[in-house]
Amino acid sequence: MTRADPIDVLIVGAGASGAAVAWSLAETGMRIVCLEQGDWPNPTDYPSTTPQSEFLQLGPFSYNPNVRNRPEDYPINVDDSPIAIANFNGVGGGTVLYAGHFPRFHPSDFRVKTLDGVADDWPVDYARLEPFYAENDRMMGVAGLAGDPAYPPKEVQLPPVPLGQLGETLASGFNRLGWHWWPSDSAIATRPYGGRDRCVNLGPCMSGCSQGAKSSTDLTYWPQAERAGVELRTRCRVRELLVNDEDRVTGVIYYDAD
Ligand SMILES: Cc1cc2nc3c(=O)[nH]c(=O)nc-3n(C[C@H](O)[C@H](O)[C@H](O)COP(=O)(O)OP(=O)(O)OC[C@H]3O[C@@H](n4cnc5c(N)ncnc54)[C@H](O)[C@@H]3O)c2cc1C
Numbered sequence: 309m310t311r312a313d314p315i316d317v318l319i320v321g322a323g324a325s326g327a328a329v330a331w332s333l334a335e336t337g338m339r340i341v342c343l344e345q346g347d348w349p350n351p352t353d354y355p356s357t358t359p360q361s362e363f364l365q366l367g368p369f370s371y372n373p374n375v376r377n378r379p380e381d382y383p384i385n386v387d388d389s390p391i392a393i394a395n396f397n398g399v400g401g402g403t404v405l406y407a408g409h410f411p412r413f414h415p416s417d418f419r420v421k422t423l424d425g426v427a428d429d430w431p432v433d434y435a436r437l438e439p440f441y442a443e444n445d446r447m448m449g450v451a452g453l454a455g456d457p458a459y460p461p462k463e464v465q466l467p468p469v470p471l472g473q474l475g476e477t478l479a480s481g482f483n484r485l486g487w488h489w490w491p492s493d494s495a496i497a498t499r500p501y502g503g504r505d506r507c508v509n510l511g512p513c514m515s516g517c518s519q520g521a522k523s524s525t526d527l528t529y530w531p532q533a534e535r536a537g538v539e540l541r542t543r544c545r546v547r548e549l550l551v552n553d554e555d556r557v558t559g560v561i562y563y564d565a566d
């Protein structure tokens with residue numbers, strides 16, 4: 309069903325990037341609408357709140373949509389792909405199930421052709437992106453340890469996630485070999501942050517954090533974007549982009565919940 313509904317900016321998908329773009333444009337005062345095929349996730353439904361946790365992770369909370377098979381998922385053919393699909397379809401997108409591992413690219417990653425003779429150099433460098441990395445880190449709330457010599461100085465909002473036995477074992481092995489290591493940045497609230505409570509370190513992050521400590525964009529960008537006037541329509545699957553004679557997208561056709 310089509311609906312004549314003029315808007316200034318249309319975003320398809322309320323995942324990681326859709327959320328950040330919606331929030332970053334909100335202050336322009338433009339009319340911004342986001343269409344998301346899934347629903348708002350409900351943290352009380354996450355597997356860790358039930359004794360069937362491991363079972364649910366293999367079914368309705370699998371990160372493979374072909375296994376999850378919810379109404380908002382469509383099958384993805386990976387027969388010819390070297391990698392398998394992993395995602396979540398709903399507000400927050402993949403960040404609902406992600407691990408929250410949040411490293412920035414190293415400055416050298418932007419110059420691999422020059423430095424290593426492989427692939428290509430990026431048309432932008434780390435310094436150009438740094439203010440955006442920093443803004444995203446503040447919006448998400450990043451835990452880490454300042455001073456990693458692999459980066460120029462950067463701000464860290466929260467103390468690092470504890471290494472745990474596995475991390476400490478790896479770290480002592482690295483120390484014996486004389487290898488550089490550093491606690492990874494994580495988008496996890498190790499202290500209360502942005503109205504969210506702190507992580508309790510029990511570890512089921514990759515099936516949804518019912519504590520709300522893991523920074524998924526349904527909890528970080530979206531509430532702020534909506535308060536700033538962005539309209540988010542859930543259970544709306546875009547079927548088709550409409551294109552004019554100049555090959556410019558002028559709108560979409562989508563199915564709403566009904
Ligand atoms: C299990 C798992 C672990 C991960 N771990 C990490 C990690 O530790 N660190 C890290 O940096 N990244 C991690 N990722 C990857 C990260 O989550 C993704 O890179 C990121 O979410 C991609 O953002 P995106 O906006 O491109 O897409 P998504 O976040 O996937 O959002 C796309 C959205 O668009 C919607 N959509 C798609 N098609 C339509 C349509 N036709 N109509 C309407 N809506 C539509 C989807 O429902 C979805 O909500 C992980 C991902 C998974 C699944």
Ligand code: SF4
Nearest residue numbers: 507508510511513517
């Ligand atoms: S509280 Fe911490 S360990 Fe538990 S799921 Fe959330 S982020 Fe992961």
